[in-house]
Amino acid sequence: MRVIVIGGGVAGAAGAVALRRIGAEVTVYEAYADPAGRVGSFLSLAANGLRGLDALGCLETVGRAGFTVPRQRLWAETGKLLGDMPRGRPAGDTLMSVTLMRGRLVEALRGEAVRAGARLVTGQRLVDAVTEGPTVRAEFDSGLTAEADLLVGADGIWSATRRILDPASAEPRYAGLYSASGVARGVDVEPGTFNMVFGRNGAFIYLATPDGAVWWAAQVASPRPPDPASIDLDLVKGLYRREQMPAAVLAGATEWHRPTLMHVLPEVPVWRDDRTVLVGDSGHPVGAGQGASMAIEDAVVLARALQETDVPAALAVYEQKRRARIAKMVKSASANRDAKTAGPVARRVRNLIMPTAMKLFYERGTSWLYTHDVTAGWQHSGDHVPSQR
Known part of the structure; x- marks a missing residue:
């Protein structure tokens, strides 16, 4: 074939x-x-x-x-911990997210x-x-x-x-978000944890790498699509100046990747x-x-x-x-x-409800995603299977 x-x-x-x-x-x-x-x-x-x-x-x-990144933590814009769970897997799965x-x-x-x-x-x-x-x-x-x-x-x-x-x-079509990312150094971030902060102007993700750097990505809410050329590090720093850890990570930024507009279909x-x-x-x-x-x-x-x-x-x-x-x-x-x-009211409701909801429902609500196995019956040897078509 x-x-x-x-x-x-x-x-x-x-x-x-x-x-x-x-x-x-x-x-x-x-x-x-x-x-x-x-x-x-x-x-x-x-x-x-x-x-x-x-x-x-x-x-x-x-x-x-x-x-590998074994754990994930979700944070409110105030610094409140909203959830702490295994990253991209059920609790008993030893296959760690990469x-x-x-x-x-x-x-x-x-x-x-x-x-x-x-x-x-x-x-x-x-x-x-x-x-x-x-x-x-x-x-x-x-x-x-x-x-x-x-x-x-x-x-x-x-x-x-x-x-x-x-x-x-x-x-x-434009999804109402754009992404800017880069690398920071000199910031104390616990290894092995994927952190997401639900900031006032969008989500901010950061995690430590094995060499001591911090990879970060800002997913900024913007109702109208901006010109990517107009987005720079100073702009992103201003948007996250009120969130403690995002501000600290951005202050240590040493690399800047080209911003991209996020789209949905x-x-x-x-x-x-x-x-x-x-x-x-x-x-x-x-x-x-x-x-x-x-x-x-x-x-x-x-x-x-x-x-x-x-x-x-x-x-x-x-x-x-x-x-x-x-x-x-x-x-x-x-x-x-x-x-x-989320707007201010939705953020307050989320910050109140999410910690309990994550403890009670997160694993049950994501098991369909992470436990799905498309490999049943697949040959794991390195040999090719001859095609007759």
């Missing part, structure tokens, strides 16, 4: 690894060259995403690119895909895809064309594949046709720290479905297995965003 993967980010690289594991001939077409090192901001992989990486044989490689720079995750997964035998072609942007019987032909802006049995659209929230599948599909009605399918943010950007983990889950489910039946039927199985879980995740992410943009 020949597969074209559009996009070499987390979804595309994980998909390439999974598809090579079932013996597919995989070529990844990506607009950008391989990222390396500390590119962009950081992300975390929860237990469900880590089990997916384990199924793909990538868990150890990705683990070396980041560090935090790493996004570029390092992509770098690790692309390396695994290439080692598994996938071909990576950079500098190519998809402009059209046409299904002709049992094959699909992809056309790129360079004039290059390629044919395959399956095209996997892993090209993110601004997906060209999604627009080709359904020209009427909605476009992303309405439900995508068309995920597939008989030869093309969307995975990751191209079909369902979820947020709430689960984007990478959900993309990895997608990769495992798609490959397993293709291992069991022909391409059109497998794509239907993939959609059937993923739709309900993704819809529940999107709903949870929406509540997460609302908490970050």
Whole structure:
């Protein structure tokens, strides 16, 4: 089976690894060259995403690119502790959440895909895809064309594949938040804990790294989308000047990453046709720290479905297995965003209720997310499973 993967980010690289594991001939077409090192901001992989990486044989490689963070603490803007719980896992799960720079995750997964035998072609942007019987032909802006049995659209929230599948599909819209991030030094932060402060102007995240630095990210509430060029460190410092720990972290900032506007996408009605399918943010950007983990889950489910039946039927199985879980995740992410943009009255109510609610309901309310295992029946050996399709 020949597969074209559009996009070499987390979804595309994980998909390439999974598809090579079932013996597919995989070529990844990506607009950008391989990222390396500390590119962009950081992300975390929860237990469900880590089990997916384990199924793909990538868990150890990705683990070396980041560090484990056993616990998470939530704080009010006043400094009151609102919750203290295991990070991205149930209390009894020994699989610890891993935090790493996004570029390092992509770098690790692309390396695994290439080692598994996938071909990576950079500098190519998809402009059209046409299904002709049992094959699909992809056309790129360079004039290059390629044919395959399956095209996997892993090209993110601004997906060209999604627009080709359904020209009427909605476009992303600004989510009312923008993100600015960086690195601080000389700040005393307890290691092993992911901290989120629900500040007056948005959430502020910080955590200590093994080398003593502090990674931080501000998710600033802004009803109108600002010009990213107008956002600088002094602006962010001013927004968080009244929150003790965010102010201290920002005072020690030594690195500044390019700010980005955060976007959401309405439900995508068309995920597939008989030869093309969307995975990751191209079909369902979820947020709430689960984007990478959900993309990895997608990769495992798609490959397993293709291992069991022909391409059109497998794509239907993939959609059937993923739709309900993704819809529940999107709903949870929406509540997460609302908490970050709460007004004064809502903040007071939250600060009063959340400590008790977290103790009584948090683990029960998140077990569907963190205990989900897409790997049942997956072969954990390094051998590829020959494809008959």
